[in-house]
Amino acid sequence: MKFKYERLNAHPYFWRTVQQQEIDYVENGNGIIAGYEIKWNPNARLKAFSSFKETYNADVRLIHHQNFRDFL
Structure with missing residues (x-):
């Protein structure tokens, strides 16, 4: 699973205005x-x-204790 994720070439960020x-x-x-x-x-x-949505053309999802496994 980790190998598959690394191949996505994903970069993490934090966003604040x-x-x-x-x-x-x-x-x-x-x-x-x-x-x-x-x-x-x-x-x-x-x-x-x-x-955020307009600038990056991206949606925001809510991650909580019931769906975090889907996120991982």
């Missing part, structure tokens, strides 16, 4: 940018990060 909006984990792999918010509560609301 001057207004303190942030994305917990951003991954850029093979030209695709994906954002992830990590929360304990599966019912947590994702804040509107329109500037």
Whole structure:
């Protein structure tokens, strides 16, 4: 599994604006940018990060204790 992940050539980042909006984990792999918010509560609301979505043409997914294995 690790070998397969390394072949994706993914680079991890953190994103924050001057207004303190942030994305917990951003991954850029093979030209695709994906954002992830990590929360304990599966019912947590994702804040509107329109500037992130518009700038990078990427969606933000919620990762929580019930679906984190799918993320890994």
